[in-house]
Amino acid sequence: MTDTLQDIRTDFETRLETLDREEDLRQVKADFIGKKGRVTLMMKELKSLTPEEKRQAGPALNQLKNHIESALQEKAHELKSRASKNRAGAFDLTLPGRKSTTGHLHPVTQVMEELIGIFSGMGFNVEEGPQIESDYYNFEALNIPKDHPARDMQDTFYIGDKVLRTHTSPVQIHVMERQPPPLRIIAPGKVYRCDSDVSHTPMFHQIEGLMVDHNVKFSDLKGVIETFLKEVFGANVKVRFRPSFFPFTCPSAEVDIQCVMCTGSGCRTCGQTGWLEILGAGMVDPAVFGFVDYDPEEWSGFAFGLGIERIAMLKFGINDIRLYFENDIRFLHQF
Numbered sequence: 403m404t405d406t407l408q409d410i411r412t413d414f415e416t417r418l419e420t421l422d423r424e425e426d427l428r429q430v431k432a433d434f435i436g437k438k439g440r441v442t443l444m445m446k447e448l449k450s451l452t453p454e455e456k457r458q459a460g461p462a463l464n465q466l467k468n469h470i471e472s473a474l475q476e477k478a479h480e481l482k483s484r485a486s487k488n489r490a491g492a493f494d495l496t497l498p499g500r501k502s503t504t505g506h507l508h509p510v511t512q513v514m515e516e517l518i519g520i521f522s523g524m525g526f527n528v529e530e531g532p533q534i535e536s537d538y539y540n541f542e543a544l545n546i547p548k549d550h551p552a553r554d555m556q557d558t559f560y561i562g563d564k565v566l567r568t569h570t571s572p573v574q575i576h577v578m579e580r581q582p583p584p585l586r587i588i589a590p591g592k593v594y595r596c597d598s599d600v601s602h603t604p605m606f607h608q609i610e611g612l613m614v615d616h617n618v619k620f621s622d623l624k625g626v627i628e629t630f631l632k633e634v635f636g637a638n639v640k641v642r643f644r645p646s647f648f649p650f651t652c653p654s655a656e657v658d659i660q661c662v663m664c665t666g667s668g669c670r671t672c673g674q675t676g677w678l679e680i681l682g683a684g685m686v687d688p689a690v691f692g693f694v695d696y697d698p699e700e701w702s703g704f705a706f707g708l709g710i711e712r713i714a715m716l717k718f719g720i721n722d723i724r725l726y727f728e729n730d731i732r733f734l735h736q737f
């Protein structure tokens with residue numbers, strides 16, 4: 403019997419050593435300790451032995467069985483870790499390559515850059531200002547006192563005496579405070595208002611313009627704005643100036659272009675009027691010069707402010723401003 407046990411052990415070792423597939427491992431297990439395995443059969447045979455023989459063979463057989471079980475377990479581990487290593491290192495030359503996708507600028511940023519380019523071409527420098535403003539810069543110094551009804555149209559988020567700026571106009575004040583005239587600047591950036599519907603989002607972008615020099619006239623403003631709108635919407639675009647009111651300009655105007663959707667015949671986009679409001683503008687109010695110590699007898703200027711999303715919507719034919727900020731890749735891919 404001892405001989406046979408030794409044979410079994412040797413056979414088992416040889417087969418274990420040479421196998422390298424999990425299914426072979428299962429077969430070895432069946433052959434040795436499965437229901438009809440050699441070790442199992444020998445255990446059954448123990449019953450027919452004498453008590454003396456049992457005492458000798460029993461422990462040896464158990465020991466062999468334990469040895470086989472733990473050796474099988476170890477081998478199973480080894481095979482598993484080898485398989486996962488192979489998977490990680492596998493490199494199939496025949497697979498098609500994975501192309502890395504390049505993104506692109508957001509449509510609002512694209513239009514913003516285009517507009518900045520047009521004003522740069524007319525000699526305007528780009529300036530920036532803070533998005534968190536004091537009441538003074540956002541309202542007071544723009545000639546909008548505390549109880550002025552114009553504040554109602556620009557309800558915003560207040561944090562103590564700070565506000566998220568409701569327009570880019572306060573950059574006018576910052577720039578005039580730090581440099582003397584003459585100047586010609588634009589200020590693109592984010593602005594905030596308590597507003598949300600198909601044509602308003604709580605955050606949107608504006609470009610502010612300001613030119614101050616000797617003898618700047620309303621006709622200069624007209625020339626700059628018309629040139630700008632022709633660049634954006636084509637040389638045939640029709641432009642009109644309507645009298646309006648802003649506390650920081652006098653006289654003030656709102657500027658419309660003929661509706662790009664219906665070319666003036668009236669549609670839903672233009673509310674059947676044939677015209678689309680594009681921007682606000684005017685001659686800088688002397689009161690504003692007073693806040694920054696510019697002499698209104700010597701200097702004059704014009705200012706304007708426009709919404710970038712609105713222009714982008716007209717250019718791309720988009721009827722819901724919120725699409726810009728939902729970050730749906732299917733929408734953004736189109737630009």
Ligand code: DAH
Binds near residue numbers: 648682
């Ligand atoms: N800040 C104004 C707004 O957001 C737009 C505007 C109107 C800016 C007239 C100007 C201006 O500089 O002259 O409604």
